[in-house]
Amino acid sequence: MKRNAKVSTAVIRRLPRYYRHLFELQQKGVERISSSALGKSMGLTASQIRQDLFCFGGFGQQGYGYKVESLREEIGGILGVNQGHTVVVLGAGNLGCALIENFKFNANGFQLLSAFDVNPELVGTMISGIPVVHADQLEDYLRRTPVSVGLLAVPMSAAQGMADRLVRCGVSGIWNFTNYEISAPEHVVVESVHFSDSLLALSYMITQRERSGDET
């Protein structure tokens, strides 16, 4: 399979959507889909889909469309869901807890190992089968158990300090939920979930409709 090192951010951002979408099609028992049908259900044009997938070697067969299962496997491979990635959660407050209890780490190729917190009421307990370890033991833990990603769900004021500790421990990536723009060296990937960017985009779209009076 050809892999293009210079894939645009927009394409990378669409790959997980393909992956998710193909899973939903699989669940519905769809075995084969044309690029135009796939596009329609994702709000993209057929040519955009063909272009996107061509970046990674193209998987379709002219006139036959894509096999849902194998396309999903290919995309999963590109996304690295079978690389044995591991993750620990930093901060087991409401948000950390919600993610531990409800987010399907496994379905996205990540094994959730542990959570870390400083709250004595949480340390030593289990959340959905995941042990909560004292944050003071983070370095010891990561020395024994190399971890791919640290999920940051600590208060904003602790975000950068905790990120620095994760970097020193050699994680490959930080999944940042703190709404703080943490900085990290080049070789550590930081992916931030900015709730406010999402709400402001929604605000923009609502406002545009209100202004244009487009209440179809």
Next chain:
Amino acid sequence: MKRNAKVSTAVIRRLPRYYRHLFELQQKGVERISSSALGKSMGLTASQIRQDLFCFGGFGQQGYGYKVESLREEIGGILGVNQGHTVVVLGAGNLGCALIENFKFNANGFQLLSAFDVNPELVGTMISGIPVVHADQLEDYLRRTPVSVGLLAVPMSAAQGMADRLVRCGVSGIWNFTNYEISAPEHVVVESVHFSDSLLALSYMITQRERSGDET
């Protein structure tokens, strides 16, 4: 101010980032910034920034850069942060609770009015000053108090049903945290926060680096 109705999704997605970034600059006491300095700090080119802002009428002055405060106000206006938008939270579990307690709705132009849940231990209580109302009373409540946006933080199995109820009550938008692809009629804006898309993008980036051996 000129407003272009046909602004690309990519530009819309960048506007909240500008807004957030300009706020951080304001906090640091920066009063004026050139498009190249703004670009550098955001990982964009100066010409991309000039192009983006030109879509909305352009605010810079050749050779003088942008006034941080007024640019932020202009962008806030475009995003609709001063439109008096209101929001209710559906589902006051861990995630709903985390958002109620920590997310700065006001800073994004939304007034958080109430939360709804079916859990008898939560109904009637207050979370950070926000009353938790029984979900059965949603329709009554929304008849008396028109609300712009419903934040969906219910279990996935209840997502579509709750979305349908919000639509029937006339909300303009749904902020969807259920990880379920809810469907809604054209005139209702659905903005979804897909945690898995974010983690898979991170997975892709880590995997690329592992494969290329780029461990600089």
